[in-house]
Amino acid sequence: MLRTVKPRNARSKRAFVARQPKEVEDPRTCIFVKGTHTGEIVTQAMKELMALKRPNALAFNKKNEVRPFDTASTSETTLEFWSAKNDASLFLIGQSTKKRPNGLTFVRMFDGRVLDIIEFGVEKLVGMAEFKTPKCTPGNKPLLHFASDLFETHPRFIQLKSMLISFFNGETIESICLPGIEHVISITLSPTPTTLTTDVTDTNPEDLTSLPKVHIRAYTIKLKASGTRIPKVGLVPMGPSLDLVLRRHQAPDPDLLKQSLRRPKLKKQDVEKGVGKKRKNMEVDEMGDLRGRVHVGKQDLSKLQTRKMKGLKSRFDEEDVEEMDVDQEDVEGMDVDQEDTPLQTKKQRT
Amino acid sequence: MDVSSILGSLGNTLQDDTDLEEGNYILDTGYLTVTNTTPIDVELYNENIDEYIEQNARDSTQRLIGALFRLPTTSSPDGPLAMLPPPTSLLPREKPLPKPKELTKWEKFAAAKGIQKKVREKKVWDEEKQEWVARWGWKGKNKEAETQWIHEVPANADVDHDPRKVARDERKARVAKNERQRLQNLAHASGSSSKTSDRKREIDRTLATTRVSTASMGKFDRQLEGEKKPRGLKRKFDPAEASAEQEKQSALALLSRLDSDARKMRKNPESNDSSALNVRKAIRSVSKGQGGVALARKLDSGKSSKKSRR
Known part of the structure; x- marks a missing residue:
């Protein structure tokens, strides 16, 4: 594999540090790889997707023999090598064969190893150029829209959603410039077939005809004044528009997935902001001061320390109590609490 | 309207x-x-x-x-x-979480004592020159004692006392100490056991051995104040109830040990040599521990004298 060399000067050290794991990660870089044969459609589809993914995209223009689903081949090590070399953790492999025409394969990596793979077939493609409409700025962050209940229920589509968020928008950002929002990418499924609606677990996962199609569309957003703070949204098709069918897939290895889903510990600041675990009775006021509320338990006044006098000592206590008991027997319906009243009050009474 | x-x-x-x-x-x-x-x-x-x-x-x-x-x-x-809230959906990370940086010995101490880190300015004010000079480095303030042209020499100083050299050696020693501590911190952070910890363990083991190496096996030795009782091995017992498979395995292991070569050797040592005499032992006994060659030499040279003496 790749040699790991200790950086010897400041520039190479900066480059080295930039590749080290970070708590808040950069967007994933995607490598677009051509397989042994790519038809016109696949080539164009990759070009269009690359236009959306730019600038975090890298194109391999030569043909490469990669078959990510073929575990017997060296494809996996090849992918790992490319990933390490280019510091990229996503691959889009285009491959057209007689058995699987116009195939697009998304490969996602974690820690330099293949995490999961999804394969699509391109059924229909309309490029950006065919829509004579304004386009978004390259590198602008898209909004994402998923439409179907399957994105929450069916494992294949949960994986698909996760993969596409990783591909288009998998970056944690703190803030976004509201007037800078330019486009939305919509991923819609075709109507759910009845075989899927009846019972999800019953269907054969390899029976691909039962799975609905995936429509990927991109629109530019026009914000119109609505009279309120929230503008009205108008959409203009921008392209590309892709109709895809699901083919093979490889689910993530549970151990690797568990590792990859580990989150950093929340910072103290976040906890105070209320992002993390809720802290009771604590709040940060407008001045930035931490304010707390303290609940004091109910006070037991009988144990209150009063003035210390010889006459109030406990050894003088017993006979008084006996006297009190005698007194209390006479009085009907005496309150129980009053038995414990401090000594001095008793004294006054006797 | x-x-x-x-x-x-x-x-x-x-x-x-x-x-x-x-x-x-x-x-x-x-x-x-x-x-x-x-x-x-x-x-x-x-x-x-x-x-x-x-x-x-x-x-x-x-x-x-x-x-x-x-x-x-x-x-x-x-x-x-x-201002966006943190995402709710879980996406797999690209790389594993970064490992927290190992604290240096000083940082640990400072954290325990609550000592805040303060940034030292690089320049210090020189009263004599009336300007800011570097704390260290080229024309640094720390080299002042070495570069000044006149020195106070103590009355009892040696003839060859060189105040410049003394100051320089002190400075160099400080630098060397800092470097040594840095390397120790690095070694500690990388997780490899340091020399000192190895040595400590060795000393502990030696001490434990010597304590039980007296005639009374340490029973009647005078104890030092604050000395702890030596901790021996804790006896461990297998559970009384084990699965049939485990029982079978342990029984087989025992059987194979019974029949092992080592045991056979102990039972009838040197089975190939039929004589009852242990030659090696005999030579050692006769030569009084000096070996066969010395014995032969002695026999050759001092046959007569030995006889006469006897």
Whole structure:
């Protein structure tokens, strides 16, 4: 594999540090790889997707023999090598064969190893150029829209959603410039077939005809004044528009997935902001001061320390109590609490 | 009249928003993502796919934009910045979490004592020169004692006392000490056991051995104050109930040990040599521990004298 060399000067050290794991990660870089044969459609589809993914995209223009689903081949090590070399953790492999025409394969990596793979077939493609409409700025962050209940229920589509968020928008950002929002990418499924609606677990996962199609569309957003703070949204098709069918897939290895889903510990600041675990009775006021509320338990006044006098000592206590008991027997319906009243009050009474 | 119409239109737009609230939308503003979980309408879909998708996308985007515009904002030269909450959906990371940096010995101590880190300025004020000079490095303040042209020499100093050399050696020793500590911290952070810890363990083991190496096995030795009782091996017993498979394995292991070569050797040592005499032992005994060669030499040279003496 790749040699790991200790950086010897400041520039190479900066480059080295930039590749080290970070708590808040950069967007994933995607490598677009051509397989042994790519038809016109696949080539164009990759070009269009690359236009959306730019600038975090890298194109391999030569043909490469990669078959990510073929575990017997060296494809996996090849992918790992490319990933390490280019510091990229996503691959889009285009491959057209007689058995699987116009195939697009998304490969996602974690820690330099293949995490999961999804394969699509391109059924229909309309490029950006065919829509004579304004386009978004390259590198602008898209909004994402998923439409179907399957994105929450069916494992294949949960994986698909996760993969596409990783591909288009998998970056944690703190803030976004509201007037800078330019486009939305919509991923819609075709109507759910009845075989899927009846019972999800019953269907054969390899029976691909039962799975609905995936429509990927991109629109530019026009914000119109609505009279309120929230503008009205108008959409203009921008392209590309892709109709895809699901083919093979490889689910993530549970151990690797568990590792990859580990989150950093929340910072103290976040906890105070209320992002993390809720802290009771604590709040940060407008001045930035931490304010707390303290609940004091109910006070037991009988144990209150009063003035210390010889006459109030406990050894003088017993006979008084006996006297009190005698007194209390006479009085009907005496309150129980009053038995414990401090000594001095008793004294006054006797 | 005008006002009422305006209010009416405002009411309508508000109504629109609340309508959208009711749908099955899952928002993840951290990833700018909206999921519409309403099942796809077959009729509308079949009528015109693209139009249906666009309509669906428009509704969802309206919802998402609404949520984004409702977020707290800060102003920037390019317009309002919406402060996004952290994402709710879990995405796999690209690389594992970074390992926390190992603290140095000083940092640990400082944390325990609550000592705050303060930044030392690089320049210090030189009263004599009336200017700021570097604390260290070229023309550094720390080399002052070495570079000044006149020195105070103590009265009892040696003839060859060189105050410049003394100052320089002190400085060099400080640098060397710092470097040594840095390397120790590095070694500690990398997790390899250091020399000192190895040595400590060795000393502990030796001490434990010597304590039981007296005639009374340490029983009647005078104890030092604060000396702890030596901790021996704790006896461990296998559970009385074990699975049949485990029992079988342990029994087989025992049997194989009974029949092992080592045991056979102990039973009848040197089975190939039939004589009862242990030659090696005999030679050692006769030569009084000096060996066979010495014995032969002695026999050769001092046959007569030995005899006469006897």
